[in-house]
Amino acid sequence: MKKEEIPQDKSALEKLTKEVCYAVDEQGNYTTALSSGWEVKANALDVAWEDIEQRIANARQKVLNNEASPLLFFMEWRLMDIPIVAAYTGFWKWKVKKHMKPNVFKKINEKKMQRYADAFNVTIEELKTMNVEKVK
Amino acid sequence: MRLEFEHLQSAHCENGVTTNLLKRVGAHKLTEPLAFGIGSGLFFIYIPLLKINKGPAIAFRTQPGLIFKRTCKALDIPIIRRKFRTKQEAQKVLDECLQSGRPVGCQVGVYYLTYFPKEYRFHFNAHNIIVFGKEGDNYLISDPVMETPTSLSSYELERVRFARGALAPRGQLYYPAENRLVTDDQFRNGIKSGIKRNVRDMLYIPGSIAGVSGIRYIAKKIKKWRSRLGPHNAGLYLAQLVRMQEEIGTGGGGFRYMYAAFLQQAYEFHKIDQLHETSGLFTKAGDLWRTAAVQASGIYKGRLDSQQDYNKMADHLFEIAGIEKKAFTALSKIKWAK
Numbered sequence: 260m261k262k263e264e265i266p267q268d269k270s271a272l273e274k275l276t277k278e279v280c281y282a283v284d285e286q287g288n289y290t291t292a293l294s295s296g297w298e299v300k301a302n303a304l305d306v307a308w309e310d311i312e313q314r315i316a317n318a319r320q321k322v323l324n325n326e327a328s329p330l331l332f333f334m335e336w337r338l339m340d341i342p343i344v345a346a347y348t349g350f351w352k353w354k355v356k357k358h359m360k361p362n363v364f365k366k367i368n369e370k371k372m373q374r375y376a377d378a379f380n381v382t383i384e385e386l387k388t389m390n391v392e393k394v395k
Numbered sequence: 396m397r398l399e400f401e402h403l404q405s406a407h408c409e410n411g412v413t414t415n416l417l418k419r420v421g422a423h424k425l426t427e428p429l430a431f432g433i434g435s436g437l438f439f440i441y442i443p444l445l446k447i448n449k450g451p452a453i454a455f456r457t458q459p460g461l462i463f464k465r466t467c468k469a470l471d472i473p474i475i476r477r478k479f480r481t482k483q484e485a486q487k488v489l490d491e492c493l494q495s496g497r498p499v500g501c502q503v504g505v506y507y508l509t510y511f512p513k514e515y516r517f518h519f520n521a522h523n524i525i526v527f528g529k530e531g532d533n534y535l536i537s538d539p540v541m542e543t544p545t546s547l548s549s550y551e552l553e554r555v556r557f558a559r560g561a562l563a564p565r566g567q568l569y570y571p572a573e574n575r576l577v578t579d580d581q582f583r584n585g586i587k588s589g590i591k592r593n594v595r596d597m598l599y600i601p602g603s604i605a606g607v608s609g610i611r612y613i614a615k616k617i618k619k620w621r622s623r624l625g626p627h628n629a630g631l632y633l634a635q636l637v638r639m640q641e642e643i644g645t646g647g648g649g650f651r652y653m654y655a656a657f658l659q660q661a662y663e664f665h666k667i668d669q670l671h672e673t674s675g676l677f678t679k680a681g682d683l684w685r686t687a688a689v690q691a692s693g694i695y696k697g698r699l700d701s702q703q704d705y706n707k708m709a710d711h712l713f714e715i716a717g718i719e720k721k722a723f724t725a726l727s728k729i730k731w732a733k
Contacts, residue, residue, distance in 0.1 A: 260647060260682060274512035276541040278643045279406040281428070281652035283678060289428070289656035291406070291646075293542070299685075299692040300641040303634035304514060306695045307448070310631055314449075338448070338506070339560075343518055346559035380507070 262292055270296025271304060311338060322389065328364030329389050330355070333379045336391070347378035397528035400498050402537040402544045406646030406653060407456075410436070411539020412500045412523040413463045416570065419498075422470050422577040429582070432657030433469050433589040434462030437650055438596055440605040441613040448517055450635030453613070455649035457596070459521035459562065463500075463569075465592075469585030470577045476569040482553050485566030489526060489534075492570060498527040498537075502567040504558020510538070510545050515643070520562040526552070540643055579664065586661045587731050594727040597719065607720045614712035621705050629705070630695035637688045637695075648681025655681065669729050676722035680715055687711035 262282040272278060277293035284290050318335040321327040334344050345352045350371075357363050358375075367375075369383070376383045385391050400419070405411030405427040413430045431437075438457045445452040456462075467474050479485035492499045504520040505511060528535035533546045547555070556566045597606040604612055613636075620629040640649040646656075655677035662670045690708045693699035 260652060260678070260685065265647075271512055271514035272643060275510070275515060275643075276404075276543075278540065279404055279427075279646060281406065281646040281656045287675075289652070289659050289674075294647075297641060299688050300637055302692050302696055303637040304642075306631060306634040307450070307638065308514065310449070338517060340449075343560040346563065 262290060265292050265294050266297040267294060268296045268298040268301060270298070270301035272296040272301075311335075319389065322361075325361050328359050328361045329386060330364065330375060331359050332389050333375070333381070333386065334359075337379050344378060348374045350374070396493060397530065397535060398493065398496055398498055400525070400527035400537065403539070404542055405539045407431070407644045407650075408523045408539050409459065409462050409521075410434075410653075412525055413466050415525055415537065415539060416498065416500055417467070417470065417472055417577075420472060420571040420574045422472065424577070424579075424582060425466075425470075426660060428653055428657035428660050429586070430466050431462060431650070431653050432593070432661060433582075433585040434465040435589050435593040435596060436462045437593055437654045438605070439607070439609045439649075441609050441616070442604060443616070448635070449631075451632050453636055453639045455640055455645065460502075463523075465589070466585070467571070469588060470581050472575055472577070473572040474569055475572045476567065478564075479566035482557055482566065485556060485568075486549065486553065489568060490529065492568070493526065493529055497570050498525050500525055500569045501552075501556060502564035502569075503552075503555035504560075504564060505555075506558060507551070507554045509547065509551050510541075518558075518560050520558050520560060520564055526568075583664045586664055590661070590726050590729070594723050597723045598727065607716050607723070610712055610716040610719065614709040614716070617712070618702075618705055618709045621702055626694075626700055630697070633691040633708070634695045637691050640684055641688055648684045651677050651681030651684060665732065667729055667731075669725055673722050673725045676718055676725070680718045680722065683711060683715045683718065687715070 260282045262284050265280050265282050273295060277295050279291050280294045281289055281291055315335045318327065318332040322329050322332050334340070341352050341355055344355050348355070358367060372383050372386065376386050379386065381391060403411065403415055405414060410427045410430045414425050414427050418425050436456050438454060440454050442452040477488060489499060501524055503522050503524055504518065505522045506516050506518045508516065508522070525537040526534050527537055532549050534549065534552050535544060535546050537544045556564055558564060600606040603609070620632055624632065641647065646653040655674045658670045658674035658677065687708060690711060694704055694708070
């Protein structure tokens with residue numbers, strides 16, 4: 260890639276920083292330059308996020324249909340999977356899976372509930388109601 | 396307290412932390428590409444069945460941590476590395492290091508890293524930052540991928556140092572144990588062994604999923620993705636490939652440009668013409684990776700959706716495999732001066 264070909268497209272990267280790219284100058288020597296992003300990879304990130312949003316929406320619907328407990332929703336919302344939830348809470352994986360059932364979820368005591376709330380960084384109230392707007 | 400520390404932006408976090416930490420204890424000539432090359436950073440692997448963030452597990456560089464380890468070893472700089480059981484102890488040791496005037500490298504998880512925008516926060520636990528001071532409750536942070544230093548409150552830092560899941564950092568911190576001037580001869584030897592090791596990793600690694608044969612392997616698989624996964628999931632897989640290849644940290648072209656830059660800088664230490672010539676091949680490989688990414692984006696944006704388009708994608712990758720094989724074969728034939 261030549262230095263003047265480094266893309267300067269708009270992307271979510273802008274909120275963070277410009278990134279270092281390696282490219283060659285007129286003499287063919289390598290140098291670095293900053294890039295604000297590249298459309299091709301910004302699209303890739305968008306595609307990944309559309310999929311995540313879809314999974315979150317599906318999980319929410321499942322909870323509303325009483326097919327799963329809110330833990331499923333929060334797991335998707337926090338981009339986690341069962342092993343990650345288990346690692347953050349210290350519960351066994353099979354236990355986490357069990358807690359994903361609505362009936363079992365209702366019986367979880369306060370102390371265990373707090374472990375989930377901490378893992379997802381929400382309050383117990385939010386955990387039960389799924390009333391969360393934005394990522395903290 | 397703010398330690399004297401020069402923040403230098405780099406493409407990749409691990410290279411950046413390595414360079415910034417080692418530069419100040421004696422490896423004055425160290426640059427990001429040199430650290431990358433001496434640490435034999437270039438790689439390719441596609442692990443079938445394993446999933447990362449629900450997508451395929453693909454990497455364009457070697458395993459996290461290895462670049463730092465190998466570079467320190469090659470330049471003979473001893474490293475102190477610690478993990479912790481408790482958060483209190485982790486903070487105490489960090490504070491003591493800062494007190495004694497040492498900037499410290501920390502392994503952290505990205506997900507709760509507050510200065511990252513939401514779009515970039517995934518559960519990835521092998522990010523590296525340098526802590527170089529503390530003012531009140533705020534730690535001063537040099538994140539090598541960012542243009543300027545930033546800061547985290549002690550709670551925020553604790554949370555990312557104790558992120559959980561795969562590659563959990565467990566509060567890991569590391570720093571050079573002492574100052575040692577690194578000689579040009581050490582650089583020369585480091586470069587030589589770095590290149591040899593990279594040749595081995597890319598050409599002779601057993602199995603078909605890694606190195607140059609890994610690129611061929613994924614090319615063959617991509618041809619089947621459309622019928623096996625359906626267009627939607629195949630698109631997601633390709634998007635994941637492009638993100639691993641181009642996202643912040645790679646320097647563009649799946650680290651291939653960075654390696655090309657390394658070979659040019661290596662020429663300053665070893666006046667061997669093949670280094671310069673081979674650098675050109677890696678530039679070509681990087682360009683082709685980007686061409687392939689453009690093709691992939693056509694697919695995941697829904698503009699291209701026929702089997703021919705997947706075949707074309709695979710053909711790009713076969714061509715890349717050919718070029719990289721040629722490049723590493725050329726490197727393997729170099730006659731190193733004694």
